[in-house]
Amino acid sequence: MISTKDQEDLFFLIANYLEQDISCMAIGGTAMMFEGYKNTTKDIDLVFENVTDRNKFIDAIKKLGYKERSLAGVYDEKRRKDMSKPVMYSRGEERFDLFVKNVFGFKIRISQEAVSQRRDFIGKKELIIYMPQKELIILLKAITGREKDFEDIETIIKMKQDVDWDKITNEAVKQRKSNEWILIDLEETMQKLKKITLIKEKYFENLYGAENKAR
Numbered sequence: 001m002i003s004t005k006d007q008e009d010l011f012f013l014i015a016n017y018l019e020q021d022i023s024c025m026a027i028g029g030t031a032m033m034f035e036g037y038k039n040t041t042k043d044i045d046l047v048f049e050n051v052t053d054r055n056k057f058i059d060a061i062k063k064l065g066y067k068e069r070s071l072a073g074v075y076d077e078k079r080r081k082d083m084s085k086p087v088m089y090s091r092g093e094e095r096f097d098l099f100v101k102n103v104f105g106f107k108i109r110i111s112q113e114a115v116s117q118r119r120d121f122i123g124k125k126e127l128i129i130y131m132p133q134k135e136l137i138i139l140l141k142a143i144t145g146r147e148k149d150f151e152d153i154e155t156i157i158k159m160k161q162d163v164d165w166d167k168i169t170n171e172a173v174k175q176r177k178s179n180e181w182i183l184i185d186l187e188e189t190m191q192k193l194k195k196i197t198l199i200k201e202k203y204f205e206n207l208y209g210a211e212n213k214a215r
Helices: 004-015 028-034 053-061 134-144 149-159 165-174 180-192 201-214
Strands: 022-026 043-048 067-069 087-091 094-100 113-122 126-132
Touching: 004 053, 004 113, 004 165, 022 028, 022 053, 022 087, 022 113, 022 134, 028 043, 028 149, 043 053, 053 087, 053 094, 053 134, 113 134, 134 149, 134 165, 134 180, 149 180, 149 201, 165 180, 165 201
Parallel strands: 022 126, 043 094
Antiparallel strands: 022 043, 067 087, 087 094, 113 126
16 A cells, blocks of 8 residues: 555656656546545556656656556456556556546546646656546546445545535536446446435436436
């Protein structure tokens, strides 16, 4: 497991091995740690704006001993077949899941309305990491389908009662064309979350209406 300090030290170390400045967005447990929702993670999830930046990042972590590994055992078959699946690199129990532009068909935009903060790690070059708003973290965890993702969503919900479900459901509807199962995955997650928080019926109706129109 990687602690918050371990994660920050690792990013500073990687910045010393980069051959050019790179920016990316952290998602998953990585973003949750920066936002204070959890203290440790096993996997570091990053989304890059292009393949070149991801390859430069991979060149740096390979120098630190990380090696590419199979997605089997981490993602289900549906996600392993997806064109926008990540490449995965690990060293011991530490793991990087590295995406480009989108996460299983979900398009990532690094924009002011989607970002909550940024962190700069300066070494030989600069590594800039943006953090998404909590609604995007929840939505992405609802569609990645990995072990413990639902537990992470529960953690955010319990710590932050001001979740904007309009923002979550509207973004899911917007992304339906490029991710045909996003509404189904989100609806299943929302149904499970009703045990711990109030989610108004209008948000479910938003998903049902969009799914029916898409058929």
